Structure formats: C-alpha cells, structure tokens
Amino acid sequence: MNKLVITLLGLLFSFTANAYVVNTNGFEFGSSWDNPNHNVDTILSGLEDETGSGLTLNMISAQTWSGIGASTIILEELAGYRHNTTFGWYDTATNSPHQIFSGADSKGASAVIDFGSMLDIGFYIDPNGVKNNRMFTENELNTHDDIQVAIFEIAELENSYILGWEDLDLNGGNGGDRDYQDMIVRVQIEQVPEPGSMSLLGLGLLGLVMTRKRMKTDA
Ligand SMILES: [Ca+2]
Ligand SMILES: [Ca+2]
Incomplete structure (x- = not known):
C-alpha cells in the first residue's frame, strides 16, 4: 500500500526538463520581422517557471473559457505597437470589452480580474490601441x-494558458509575419471550486488499495 501511494505522488510531482517543451501540433509560424527574430514557439521554449521546472505547452484550438475570474501577466512584448496595444477580456454573450492592460503596461505587468459571475469569456487585443483593429x-x-x-495549454497546471498574439491583420494570408509573439500573455482561469474533488480522489485511492488487498487474500 505504501509503495502504491509513493508511486502516485511521484507521478504528480515529477518534472523532467528545465525549459518549456512546446508542441505546436503542426501549426506553422511565419518568419518574424521583429528583433529578436524569433517566433512564439522559440521564445516559449526558452522560458523557465518560478521553480525552474520544465513545463509542456500544447497548442490548442480552444477560443473561449468558462470561469469567475482570471489572473494574467504579460510575459513578453516585442512589436512596434507595444507601447500602445491594449489587452482585455470580453463576455462572449455580448462581446462587451473589459480592458486589463493598457498600452503603457509592459513585460511583467500582472492583474487579477473578477468577471462578476460565472461567464463564458474570450480575450482580445486592440493593436496599436485602435479599437477598429x-x-x-x-x-x-x-x-x-x-x-x-x-x-x-500548460499541461502540468490547471486552467493555465499562454496566448501569443499576432498584431497585424493576417488578411486571409496576405498580411502580418505570423510570428505570434507581438504580445505574449499568460492567463489562469479561476473556476468555481469543486468541494467533492478531493474526496473523490481519496475514494479512488481507497478503491485501489481495497482491490490490492482483495487480490492478496485470493492468492
Ligand atoms: Ca505595452
Ligand atoms: Ca507579428
């Protein structure tokens, strides 16, 4: 029984690398016009988290989230528009915008947002601070x-995502450099706590222990 518990804990807390592993799942980035001349996947693979542990980033197509709030931080801004571009969230039911970062906010700026209730939300940028963009x-x-x-999606963390924006209108493939690093923001979505989740995990462990005990008795 002790061995079983130790193995499970080991799986929960083991990390293998010291940098971010980035899986783009086949998505192709362009050649950046910015200095440094890197796309978002290159920049993210060089990041380290607070503990120096490696994390796995899987590119996903999810475009909206459900939650009651969010924590956000600007990881990087590299574009010519970086002094003016704003970032915010919107209610998908109304598209009403709520600004989180102003153009003057820069790398390292962080914010905690309360959506006011459980909402379906998305995020937006206004490139160069222009609402029409x-x-x-x-x-x-x-x-x-x-x-x-x-x-x-950060595989090892709950409800944690990194958004890499391309701030030039891609115009159906005829515009922008597709480097997706003009503004890089990490967001963590706050969800309603599920009081039963820990006890369910406990029940699962108990089930495993009981099965093992029964097998022993049978043998
Ligand atoms: Ca800025
Ligand atoms: Ca770009």
Whole structure:
C-alpha cells in the first residue's frame, strides 16, 4: 500500500526538463520581422517557471473559457505597437470589452480580474490601441476568420494558458509575419471550486488499495 501511494505522488510531482517543451501540433509560424527574430514557439521554449521546472505547452484550438475570474501577466512584448496595444477580456454573450492592460503596461505587468459571475469569456487585443483593429481569441470574430492568437495549454497546471498574439491583420494570408509573439500573455482561469474533488480522489485511492488487498487474500 505504501509503495502504491509513493508511486502516485511521484507521478504528480515529477518534472523532467528545465525549459518549456512546446508542441505546436503542426501549426506553422511565419518568419518574424521583429528583433529578436524569433517566433512564439522559440521564445516559449526558452522560458523557465518560478521553480525552474520544465513545463509542456500544447497548442490548442480552444477560443473561449468558462470561469469567475482570471489572473494574467504579460510575459513578453516585442512589436512596434507595444507601447500602445491594449489587452482585455470580453463576455462572449455580448462581446462587451473589459480592458486589463493598457498600452503603457509592459513585460511583467500582472492583474487579477473578477468577471462578476460565472461567464463564458474570450480575450482580445486592440493593436496599436485602435479599437477598429480589435482581434479576438474567437477567430470567427476576426476579419477573414483569421487566427490572430496562438493558444497554448500548460499541461502540468490547471486552467493555465499562454496566448501569443499576432498584431497585424493576417488578411486571409496576405498580411502580418505570423510570428505570434507581438504580445505574449499568460492567463489562469479561476473556476468555481469543486468541494467533492478531493474526496473523490481519496475514494479512488481507497478503491485501489481495497482491490490490492482483495487480490492478496485470493492468492
Ligand atoms: Ca505595452
Ligand atoms: Ca507579428
């Protein structure tokens, strides 16, 4: 029984690398016009988290989230528009915008947001601070349905994502450099705590222990 518990704990807390592993799942980035001349996947693979542990970033197509709030931090801004571009969240029912970061906010700026209730939300940027340039995590809201943000799920952390924005209108493939690093933001979605989740985990362990004991008795 002790061995079983130790093995489970080991799986929960073991990390293997010291940098981020980035899986783009076949998505192709362009050649960046910015200095440094890197795409978002290269930049993210060089990141380290607070503990120096490695994390796995899987690119996903999820474009909206459900939650009661969020924690956000700007990881990087590399574009010419970086002094003016704003970032915020919107209620998908109304598309009403709520600014989180102003253009003056820069790398390292963080914020905690309360949605006011359980909502379906997305995130947006206003490139160069111009509302008419607005780009959304829901690509069907963008001109030509363009994907203006690369969204990565952090595999080892709950409800944690990294958004890498391309701030030039891709214009159906005729614009932008597709480097998706003009603004890189990490977000953690706050969800309603599930009081039963810990006791369910406990029941699962108990089930495993009981099965093993029964096998021993049979043998
Ligand atoms: Ca800025
Ligand atoms: Ca770009």
